[in-house]
């Protein structure tokens with residue numbers, strides 16, 4: 078299904094990025110992996126890069142070949158990390174990397190962003206999201222202070238903004254047929270699940286009850302692979318909830334269904 082495609086995957090050395098690399102390779106794709114840490118699985122090319130750094134992203138982009146068929150933005154930091162760092166990696170670096178990679182993409186390429194159920198409340202954050210549209214690496218500290226983004230809020234905010242950015246850019250590069258979508262998992266068993274439990278406590282426990290079990294990387298990677306494949310070609314700007322029904326549950330509760 079992904080035979081002959083070259084895919085760039087960030088966050089390839091752990092969790093959902095690692096599993097996505099495994100799944101797309103099994104479907105015949107070549108993988109260029111990016112991460113701070115070395116990968117534990119065999120990829121076709123690995124480029125170490127710190128995605129919170131503009132200079133590192135420039136260096137990374139310069140090393141990429143032309144003709145990449147898909148970009149999966151999976152690297153991310155959990156809510157336990159310092160707020161400015163979370164905003165840098167999960168939003169500012171992700172957007173900048175994407176813009177730097179677009180010239181290296183083949184026509185009809187697919188871009189997939191790993192958002193989260195944590196971003197589901199984006200509709201209540203529109204003014205802050207708008208203010209982040211031109212946010213650059215240097216402005217993150219001031220931006221966080223200005224909007225009171227501290228602690229776990231940083232994580233929620235970055236995922237809200239990412240879902241909106243994905244909708245906005247569903248078809249920005251239409252002259253080259255390049256589309257963008259996102260995937261929003263609920264809690265997933267990866268090394269950072271403990272960070273979510275630490276931050277959100279009872280809420281994550283409640284999520285587990287609703288879902289019967291936490292998600293697994295093997296629940297999410299095939300969804301990312303689908304969005305990278307031509308079979309999802311008519312999906313643009315879609316945020317796929319891959320969350321064991323959590324999002325539907327929340328909506329149903331809110332509206333009394």
Ligand SMILES: NC(=O)c1ccc[n+]([C@@H]2O[C@H](COP(=O)([O-])OP(=O)(O)OC[C@H]3O[C@@H](n4cnc5c(N)ncnc54)[C@H](O)[C@@H]3O)[C@@H](O)[C@H]2O)c1
Nearest residue numbers: 088090091092093112113127128129152153193264265267
């Ligand atoms: N685990 C969950 O419950 C959950 C739920 C919803 C969404 N997500 C999102 O899914 C994505 C993947 O998360 P995961 O659970 O697989 O986490 P993980 O910690 O297992 O993997 C994240 C990877 O990103 C890399 N990374 C972090 N900062 C980086 C940086 N500055 N530069 C380069 N690489 C960097 C890490 O080294 C790691 O390999 C994240 O964006 C996360 O926000 C996770």
